[in-house]
Amino acid sequence: xxxxxxxxxxxxxxxxxxxxxxxxxxxxxxxxxxxxxxxxxxxxxxxxxxxxxxxxxxxxxxxxxxxxxxxxxxxxxxxxxxxxxxxxxxxxxxxxxxxxxxxxxxxxxxxxxxxxxxxxxxxxxxxxxxxxxxxxxxxxxxxxxxxxxxxxxxxxxxxxxxxxxxxxxxxxxxxxxxxxxxxxxxxxxxxxxxxxxxxxxxxxxxxxxxxxxxxxxxxxxxxxxxxxxxxxxxxxxxxxxxxxxxxxxxxxxxxxxxxxxxxxxxxxxxxxxxxxxxxxxxxxxxxxxxxxxxxxxxxxxxxxxxxxxxxxxxxxxxxxxxxxxxxxxxxxxxxxxxxxxxxxxxxxxxxxxxxxxxxxxxxxxxxxxxxxxxxxxxxxxxxxxxxxxxxxxxxxxxxxxxxxxxxxxxxxxxxxxxxxxxxxxxxxxxxxxxxxxxxxxxxxxxxxxxxxxxxxxxxxxxxxxxxxxxxxxxxxxxxxxxxxxxxxxxxxxxxxxxxxxxxxxxxxxxxxxxxxxxxxxxxxxxxxxxxxxxxxxxxxxxxxxxxxxxxxxxxxxxxxxxxxxxxxxxxxxxxxxxxxxxxxxxxxxxxxxxxxxxxxxxxxxxxxxxxxxxxxxxxxxxxxxx
RNA sequence: GGUCCAGUAGCUCAGUUGGAUAGAGCAACAGUCUUCUAAACUGUAGGUCCCAGGUUCGAAUCCUGGCUGGAUCACCA
Numbered sequence: 001x002x003x004x005x006x007x008x009x010x011x012x013x014x015x016x017x018x019x020x021x022x023x024x025x026x027x028x029x030x031x032x033x034x035x036x037x038x039x040x041x042x043x044x045x046x047x048x049x050x051x052x053x054x055x056x057x058x059x060x061x062x063x064x065x066x067x068x069x070x071x072x073x074x075x076x077x078x079x080x081x082x083x084x085x086x087x088x089x090x091x092x093x094x095x096x097x098x099x100x101x102x103x104x105x106x107x108x109x110x111x112x113x114x115x116x117x118x119x120x121x122x123x124x125x126x127x128x129x130x131x132x133x134x135x136x137x138x139x140x141x142x143x144x145x146x147x148x149x150x151x152x153x154x155x156x157x158x159x160x161x162x163x164x165x166x167x168x169x170x171x172x173x174x175x176x177x178x179x180x181x182x183x184x185x186x187x188x189x190x191x192x193x194x195x196x197x198x199x200x201x202x203x204x205x206x207x208x209x210x211x212x213x214x215x216x217x218x219x220x221x222x223x224x225x226x227x228x229x230x231x232x233x234x235x236x237x238x239x240x241x242x243x244x245x246x247x248x249x250x251x252x253x254x255x256x257x258x259x260x261x262x263x264x265x266x267x268x269x270x271x272x273x274x275x276x277x278x279x280x281x282x283x284x285x286x287x288x289x290x291x292x293x294x295x296x297x298x299x300x301x302x303x304x305x306x307x308x309x310x311x312x313x314x315x316x317x318x319x320x321x322x323x324x325x326x327x328x329x330x331x332x333x334x335x336x337x338x339x340x341x342x343x344x345x346x347x348x349x350x351x352x353x354x355x356x357x358x359x360x361x362x363x364x365x366x367x368x369x370x371x372x373x374x375x376x377x378x379x380x381x382x383x384x385x386x387x388x389x390x391x392x393x394x395x396x397x398x399x400x401x402x403x404x405x406x407x408x409x410x411x412x413x414x415x416x417x418x419x420x421x422x423x424x425x426x427x428x429x430x431x432x433x434x435x436x437x438x439x440x441x442x443x444x445x446x447x448x449x450x451x452x453x454x455x456x457x458x459x460x461x462x463x464x465x466x467x468x469x470x471x472x473x474x475x476x477x478x479x480x481x482x483x484x485x486x487x488x489x490x491x492x493x494x495x496x497x498x499x500x501x502x503x504x505x506x507x508x509x510x511x512x513x514x515x516x517x518x519x520x521x522x523x524x525x526x527x528x529x530x531x532x533x534x535x536x537x538x539x540x541x542x543x544x545x546x547x548x549x550x551x552x553x554x555x556x557x558x559x560x561x562x563x564x565x566x567x568x569x570x571x572x573x574x575x576x577x578x579x580x581x582x583x584x585x586x587x588x589x590x591x592x593x594x595x596x597x598x599x600x601x602x603x604x605x606x607x608x609x610x611x612x613x614x615x616x617x618x619x620x621x622x623x624x625x626x
Numbered sequence: 627g628g629u630c631c632a633g634u635a636g637c638u639c640a641g642u643u644g645g646a647u648a649g650a651g652c653a654a655c656a657g658u659c660u661u662c663u664a665a666a667c668u669g670u671a672g673g674u675c676c677c678a679g680g681u682u683c684g685a686a687u688c689c690u691g692g693c694u695g696g697a698u699c700a701c702c703a
Contacts, residue, residue, distance in 0.1 A: 062646065072645055074683060111646060154703065191703065335701060352701045359703050388630060389698050454663070482639070487696070489638065498665050500651040508665045516662050558642065570640060584667045
C-alpha cells in the first residue's frame with residue numbers, strides 16, 4: 001500500500017551514514033543501523049568479503065538472555081568459513097573495540113549478544129524525554145491527503161456491535177495515519193436511500209399512527225429501526241398466507257404485496273415524488289439525530305460526509321457513459337452489467353431493469369466524486385470482510401472506466417464480531433445494540449468504582465466523567481486489541497472484566513503514575529534534564545522501560561503501515577506491565593538518592609506520556625484518578 | 627463447486643522481513659497491602675502451534691496437498 005514512504009526513510013538514513021553526516025541524535029535513534037554498519041565493516045575486515053543485505057540481522061535480545069541487541073551469525077558462516085561460536089566471538093571483539101556504545105558481549109551458539117553502555121541508554125532516554133510528542137510525526141508529509149471511509153451506516157436501523165468495531169477501527173486508523181505525518185480526511189458514506197429505508201417508511205406510513213421520537217421518547221434511529229422490524233414481520237405474514245394458498249415460496253417472496261409496494265416507493269423516490277421525499281427527509285432526520293448521539297458517545301467524528309442520495313446519480317451517469325463506450329453491456333430486460341469474467345470474476349449488476357441504482361452504482365459515483373474533491377493519495381475503506389468481493393469489483397470497474405487512481409483504493413477488511421454463542425442474528429434478537437452496550441459499560445464502570453471507593457470525595461460530575469472514560473475505554477480496548485483482519489468473539493462478561501489485558505489496566509497505570517507525580521509536586525520536587533543531571537546507573541528494570549519507551553516510535557510506524565491499532569494496543573499493554581513491575585519493585589519518592597529519585601520520576605512521567613499518546617491513537621481517554 | 631480469509635494452552639488473544647527454551651490475559655491453585663493507588667505484583671499448573679510432506683544451518687512463520695470453520699459468488703446493502 002504505502003511502503004514507499006518507509007523505504008525512503010531507510011534509504012535516506014543509510015545515505016546519510018555513508019556520507020558521515022549523521023547527527024548524534026540519528027546515531028542514537030538508529031542504533032540498529034550503527035550496529036549493522038559495524039558488523040559490515042567487521043565482516044569485511046575480518047573475513048575479507050562484503051556481506052550482502054539481509055545477511056546481517058540485528059534484533060532485540062530476547063528477555064531470557066543477557067544483552068540489548070543480538071546479531072544472528074548463521075547467515076555469515078559462508079563468508080567466515082568458521083564455526084558459529086568462533087565467528088560470533090571474533091565479531092564481538094571487533095565491535096567492542098570499534099563501537100563506543102558497545103559495553104560487552106556474550107555468545108550463545110550462533111547468537112552474538114551485545115550489551116550497550118549505561119551511558120548510551122541514559123542519554124537516549126534524555127533525548128526522548130525532551131521531545132514534545134515522542135513517536136508522533138507532527139508536520140504533515142508533502143502530497144495529497146489520505147481519505148479514510150468508515151461507519152457507512154444504513155439509515156433504516158440503529159448501530160450495533162459490528163458498527164462499533166468499524167467506527168473504532170476507522171477512527172483509530174485515521175489517528176495513526178496522522179501520527180505518521182499524513183493529512184487525513186475522515187469520511188462517511190451514509191446509505192440514506194434504497195429499498196431498506198423504503199421498507200421502514202412504508203411500515204411507518206401504514207402502522208405508525210404519526211409516531212415521532214418526541215411523542216414516544218425513543219431515539220430516532222431506534223424508532224425507525226422498529227418500523228423496519230415491523231415491515232419484516234408483516235412481510236413474512238404475507239408470504240406465509242401466500243404459501244398456504246399454494247404459491248411457491250420463491251414466488252411469494254417476490255410477489256408479496258408489501259415488497260411490491262416498497263419497490264414502487266423506491267421508484268417514486270428516484271422520480272422525486274414529493275410526498276415520498278418528505279417522508280424520507282423526516283425519517284432520515286430522526287435517524288441522524290440518533291446517530292449523532294451514538295457517534296458523540298463513541299467519540300468518533302468525520303471531516304466530510306457523503307450521502308448516497310447525492311452520489312448515486314453521478315454513479316448512474318458514469319454507468320450510462322460506460323455503457324455507451326461499450327465498457328458495460330445491457331441485457332434484454334434493460335439491466336446493465338459489467339462483464340468481469342476475463343478477470344476471473346462474474347458478471348456484476350450495475351443498474352436494475354427498472355433503471356434504479358444498486359449499492360455498487362453509488363459507490364462508483366462516490367469514489368469519483370471524492371477523487372474530484374480531494375485528489376487523495378490513498379483511499380482506505382474500512383468495511384467488513386463480507387464485502388471483499390464488492391471492493392474487488394469496484395476497483396476493477398473503475399479501472400475499466402479509465403480511472404488510473406483506482407489503484408489507490410484500499411479495502412481495510414476486518415473480521416466479523418461474534419458472540420460466544422455464535423453469530424448475531426436479528427431474527428433471534430441476539431444483535432447487540434450499540435447504545436445499550438455503551439450504557440452497560442458505563443454502569444459496570446460505575447459499580448466497580450463505587451465498590452473500590454477511591455472516588456468518594458469527588459463531585460458527581462467528575463465521577464460521571466471518570467466512569468465514562470473507564471467504561472468506554474474498556475470497550476474500545478477490548479475491540480481494538482484484536483488484529484483487524486481476524487474475526488473476533490465479543491464476550492460481554494469478559495469485556496466488563498477490568499483486570500488483565502484491558503483498557504482499565506492501562507488507564508489504572510496511568511492514574512497511578514499521575515498520583516506519584518502529584519505527590520512529587522506537592523513536595524515541590526523538580527525533575528527533568530534541564531540542568532545537567534548527574535549520571536545514574538540504570539537498574540535492569542529501568543533499562544527495560546527505556547527500551548520499551550524507545551520502541552513506541554517504531555510501533556507507530558508499523559501500525560501505520562499495517563493499518564493496525566492492535567499493534568498499538570498490545571504494545572501499550574507490554575509497556576504498562578513492565579511499568580507495574582518496576583513500580584512494585586522500586587521506590588520512587590522514598591528513594592534516598594535524589595538523582596535516582598528524579599530519574600525515576602522522569603521515567604514515570606515519560607511512561608505516562610507514552611501511555612496517553614498511545615491511548616489517544618486508539619481514541620481512548622485516560623483519567624488522572626480512578 | 628469457484629474465489630478469499632482463518633486454525634497457537636480449557637477460553638480470549640499476542641507472536642515484526644524465517645532465528646535461541648512458542649508468550650500474555652481470563653479461569654484454577656498458592657502467596658504479597660501499617661508503604662508512592664492491591665483495577666496491582668509474585669509463583670504453580672496448563673502446548674502434536676489443525677494434519678502430512680517439502681525448502682532451509684534453522685519453520686508457528688515460506689511452498690504444495692489435505693482437514694475443519696467462516697465469508698462471498700443476489701435485480702440485498
